[in-house]
Every structure is written in structure tokens, then in C-alpha cells.
Amino acid sequence: MIKIAIASGKGGTGKTFVATNIFHVLTQKNVSSVLADCDAEAPNVLSFFESVRKETHEVIQFVPVIDVNKCTYCGKCHEYCTYNAIFILPPSKIISVIEDLCHGCGACTVACEYDAITEKPFPLGNVNICLYKGSHPIIEARMNTGIMSPVRVIKQALRHIGHEAEIAVLDSPPGTSCPFIQTVNQADYVILVTEPTPFGLSDLRQSAETLKTMNRPFGVIINKAGMGNNDVRDYLAREGISLLLEIPYSKKIAGLYSRGRLPVESDESFGIQLLNIIENITAGYGNSNNKR
């Protein structure tokens, strides 16, 4: 199996657009593939495919429950908590857990010397596993609204990718912080999607530098080519970063996609371009010993 992550620093450049179109052509060619939607805050991949839901796994973390009958208000749990999730006022004998701030590290449970802390599960989101055309899994990481961090949900979704499929396509969350790192860290190759604008370039630079420090091989697709200027292309040439494809800006493509349709369904040459990219990546990076 080769894992290819589709990422970008800036939101809205076309990550999901590229990921869904690639997955669609692969399944059309009967290449055994899996698509993982790792954008757990805003998962949209499933809306592009008619698929059948097979499994749902709840993602939880544990949060402390304090037994006030046993608590001596010594404050050690508060001291151990790095996330300020335990509020304590010893003189008034007030102690409470702010569940939204808790990361579920268990330090308070270890800290308590009076057996006053137990833990209960706290739901963070779901991992939904669906089947497209009967045999190609789509794995969706979906964080619940109001939750602070998508990282645990993403990690659990990534575990469901398995090793059976030939190609795994990972639709990454935007940005370059933890959720992005968790996703691309699993990948053998990363496709960065950008647009030829100053915002696109600024965010591309940051993503490219991050991937370099992670030693992850990557290439770039310029989406909406034709708008903006040549600065992105110049930057890629200067840095020796491979330009995999330019997708011209077209109102027709934007219109199709806005209705949840994929351009590869009707545009054969676009499908071939994407397949060529995947073939080249697989030839170049498919036999790596990436066991992450």
C-alpha cells in the first residue's frame, strides 16, 4: 500500500476536490483504493459519493469525575493538570472539572492520593466507514461540534485504513498545526494543493517548509491556474519542488463541483492526468519502508 496525503496550508484551495477526483478515477479503473477524510472539523468527502455505511465507531476520551466525599481539597490534581481543567477553591470547598479543557491525560487520577477521582468516557466524535461501489472504503473522521481538538478523531480514523488496499488517499485538514501533522506523518507522499495568489503562496511556503523538516516527499498541484500571477510557479522552480499539475480555473468546473459533482465523471483527460500523477508517485515512492 502507498499512502498519499492531499494537503494545503490555506483552506479552500481544492484539497477535497483533488482527493475525491483521484479516488473516483482509481475506483473507475478498479484499483483497490481507500479514501480517508481527515478534515474532521469540516468533513465533506461523503457528499460526493453514493456509498453505503458499514460501521460507525465512537471516539471517546476519558475525563475525571471527582467524588467530593473523598476529596480533601489538597489541590494536587489541579497542580498536575497542565490544561487548567480542574477548578478548585479550597477554602470554600469547591472543586469542579471543566470537561471542555480536559485532554484526558490521566494525570489528575495519578495525582490523587485519596482515591477521589474516577473517570468517565466523554464523546469526541465518530469514525464512519462506508463502502463505495461495494468494495472501496471511505473512512470519515467527524468531530462533534463544540469539541476543541480533532486530533484523536483523526488518529482513530487513520488506524482504520489498514494495509489491504493498493492506494490510500488521505484528505488532510488545512493548516500546518497538529491535525495536519498527524495526517501527513502517515503518508508516503504528500500532494500540496495551492492557488496562484499571494495568500496561496504564503501558505504553500509554510507547508513546504514543514514537510521538508519532516523529511516527507511532496509535489504541488496549482489549482485555479490562470487567476493571480506567476509567483507560485517561480517559487517552485527556485526551490526545485515538482509541479505535478496545473488545473485551470473554470466556471464550469466550479459549477459542477458546487453541486457535489466530480469533473472526472465527464472529463476523461482530467482523469488520465490524475492517474498519471498517481502512477508516477507509486513508481517513485511506493516501495518505501515507511512503517509509520
Next chain:
Amino acid sequence: MEIAIISGKGGTGKSSISASFATIGDRVVVADCDVDAANLYLIFNPLKEEEAVYVSGHDAVINYDLCTNCGLCETYCRFDAISTGDDGIVIISEISCDGCFLCSRICPEKAIDMIPNDKSRMYSGSFRNGKMVYGKLAPGEENSGKLVNMVREKAKETARENNIDTIILDGPPGIGCPAISTITGTDRVVIVTEPTLSALLDLRRTAEVVRKFSLPACTIINKHDLNTEMSRQIEEWCEQNGIGVIGKLPFDSRITEAMIESKSITEYNPQLDISNKLKEIWKKILDQSK
């Protein structure tokens, strides 16, 4: 008065719209809360006046002179960050470490140090229509919500010191920690969306979060003419869900031309239809937020 501009889906035009609002009228404080991919400085070229270090958290690092590879830390870690290799050596993955300190506390040899992540920064300075505060989160770091809070505190302080009434918060995409930190306690939330199915799905989740925090909110449909039918559906949905559409903006490729010249579209060409609409919307937002 704090006005937050957000959107669940990225790339709907938050920053371009924020940039216009910030250059239409009276002096403002602009806070770029998209600390993960800060971009507004490209349009405003702020004159940097202050810089502050932001410690996003800590990473656990093993001191191998003291470590006996007992593996106790591995059994305590709930982030799967600690593992024992085939060679029996215990290692901590920087990527998975959450910085909770537990391993360093329970280690019998005191062989784990907690190293602060201090590569992130917060900057503040002046731009042509007021003051600007922005954060830059170093790659791979967590807790961006805390940096957003720091940016907002600084923005409030700057507004007070300079007698500026309005603070514009340009938010991040998504609905997690940094987005929540951007909107909590603001006077008004403006959600920027576009007429696509993906944007509508994300808008629903954003609206749920806004409702959870009981914040007054409205919606702008950007590029509404790219799919008028979807735009109508979104408008209907917004009306039914108490986040009424305050204005619709046409698609205009000159937004990109303006960006290349480091200008907002209203500065680039104030006569355009889109510029007039932006001015109308901003006036409505200010009137309604009073």
C-alpha cells in the same frame, strides 16, 4: 466592539472580506486569528512595533544518561507517544506528545525533561487604517486557541490605548479550538459562505457551534452568482436558522488582482459593484452591532 469573521469551510473569502471592512471607514484594530495560516499581513504590510514569544506547550524529552528504559512512562502515556523499540530503547514521539507532563512526574529516575515550545510569535503594529495584531503558530504546534486568546487580549488593549472602537477578528477555518476562541464573547459573528454543497454542510456545523455559545450571527454569501440555485437554498436555510443573510457578493476575479497589489478590493476600486456591496454590508453590521 468585537466583530468576528469566520467560516467553516476554508477559502470562502474571510480574509479578503475582513481586509475590505478594515479599510472602509474609521480606524480599526484588525486581529488575524487564523494563526495557522496568517495572511492579512500580506495586504496590510503592518509596521511591526512589538513582538512577543508564545509558548504553545511542552514536549517531553528523555535524558538518556539517566533513563534505565524501564518503560513505566510508556504505560502511563495516553497519547501513544512513548514506545520501546526492538533494541529495548524507550523513545518519545514529538508528534504525538501532548505535553501533559505526566511521564516526567512519574519517572523514577527523573529522566524526562519538559522542553517549552517557544517558536510561535505574536506581533503587533500599525497599518494604514489603524492597528494590527497577528499571531504566527510554528508548524506542528497545538493549542492555537490559546494564541488566539493572546491575540484578542492584545487587540483589546491596543483598541483601548488608541481610542479605537471597532476590532475586526479574521478567524480560522474549521470549528475547533481556534475558531471557538475567535468567537466566544464577541459582539457579532459574521459567517462567510459560498454557494457550494460543501460550504452549506460546513455552514450547518458552524451554525451549531455559534448557537452553543449563544452568539448573535449573520451570514454573507460570497460569489453567490456562481450557483444561484444553491445560493437560494443557503439563504433559505439561514433564514430558518436565525443566521439571516446580511448580504450577497458577486464573484469578481479582481479580488485577486487587488490582493497582488496588497490592497483590499474596496481600496483597489471603490466603484465596483462588489465594493459598493461590501460598504453597504459593513454599515449594516456596524448599525446592528450598536
